[in-house]
Amino acid sequence: MRVVAGVRGVSGLVCLAILSGCASHVSLSVPPPNAPLAARAEAYRLLHSTSATQTVTSMRGSTSFDNEMQLANGTTVAYVEDILPVVPPDSASAEYVRSSLSKRSKGHTCSWLGVASTVAFGAILFGLASSSGSGNRTLTNTGLAVTGLGAVGFGIANYFFQSSSSNDAMEAYRHYNDGLEQKLSICVGPACGASVIRDTSESGSAPREGK
Numbered sequence: 001m002r003v004v005a006g007v008r009g010v011s012g013l014v015c016l017a018i019l020s021g022c023a024s025h026v027s028l029s030v031p032p033p034n035a036p037l038a039a040r041a042e043a044y045r046l047l048h049s050t051s052a053t054q055t056v057t058s059m060r061g062s063t064s065f066d067n068e069m070q071l072a073n074g075t076t077v078a079y080v081e082d083i084l085p086v087v088p089p090d091s092a093s094a095e096y097v098r099s100s101l102s103k104r105s106k107g108h109t110c111s112w113l114g115v116a117s118t119v120a121f122g123a124i125l126f127g128l129a130s131s132s133g134s135g136n137r138t139l140t141n142t143g144l145a146v147t148g149l150g151a152v153g154f155g156i157a158n159y160f161f162q163s164s165s166s167n168d169a170m171e172a173y174r175h176y177n178d179g180l181e182q183k184l185s186i187c188v189g190p191a192c193g194a195s196v197i198r199d200t201s202e203s204g205s206a207p208r209e210g211k
Contacts, residue, residue: 026079028086029086030043033184034185043184046073047072047073049069050072051069052067052068053068054067055068067080067166067170069083084097091175091178093173093179096168096175099165100166103162107157107165114151124143186198
């Protein structure tokens with residue numbers, strides 16, 4: 001599987017909207033491990049990964065991370081959780097998926113808290129500008145400090161959570177083919193003792209090969 005990483009800048013809000021709006025979930029499924037070897041071999045032929053790409057997009061101080069994996073049948077996987085039905089739950093790929101989703105969720109929480117802090121900071125400033133100078137200035141300054149630091153701190157935390165989530169997604173894609181083999185109870189390639197695909201299911205009474 002080919003892995004590619006890239007960085008790009010986006011100068012317009014419309015461009016960012018187009019980039020983020022193209023991705024959609026996909027539904028993946030495979031035959032059970034006791035299905036005929038030919039069916040499982042065909043599923044692997046269609047669904048194995050051929051490449052994975054990580055793209056970092058920056059626009060006006062905001063950074064987003066996008067991960068895509070291309071499958072042999074032309075399907076583009078843009079959401080790492082979509083591979084869960086076709087890899088074992090205890091596989092390395094699935095573990096990285098769960099880690100990526102957890103960090104993504106934490107990043108979204110930090111993002112909303114950062115927005116809330118920014119709004120609160122602006123509201124305090126507006127109130128300060130429109131007031132006649134009366135009131136508790138110490139309390140106002142404290143509010144500005146807390147909300148200002150919150151906006152910056154949550155923004156930084158969001159960046160690191162999203163970056164780490166993206167890296168975990170790439171690791172999930174990197175281990176995807178191994179997980180797919182496990183799910184299908186097959187072993188692919190010369191390392192398995194077969195020229196193409198070897199049956200590793202319990203029902204396989206003897207080594208068999210499929211194309």
